[in-house]
Amino acid sequence: MASGTVKWFDNQKGYGFIAAESGEDVFVHHSEIQGEGYKSLNEGQAVEFEIAAGPKGAQAKNVVKA
Structure with a gap:
């Protein structure tokens, strides 16, 4: 599993981005x-999360609050 910090998350739209420890921004739904x-x-x-290939780049799967 990868680790990171929530960069931003829009509660109304239901998505945001995680700044992964690897340096990349990962989409989260x-x-x-x-x-x-x-x-x-x-x-x-x-x-903590798994990274998968999404339609527009890296996407977080199975996101768990650390």
């Missing part, structure tokens, strides 16, 4: 956030 209830992330929050 609310449907990939693991856990119960409302799926949201906060700017600066530490997360």
Whole structure:
């Protein structure tokens, strides 16, 4: 799993970006956030995730709040 920090996340639109420790920005969609209830992330929050190829570049999968 990769680690990173939430760069920004728009709760209304349900997506944002994670700054991975590798230096790349990774797209994150609310449907990939693991856990119960409302799926949201906060700017600066530490997360762990898998990186997959999305239609427009790297995309986070199985995002877990660290």
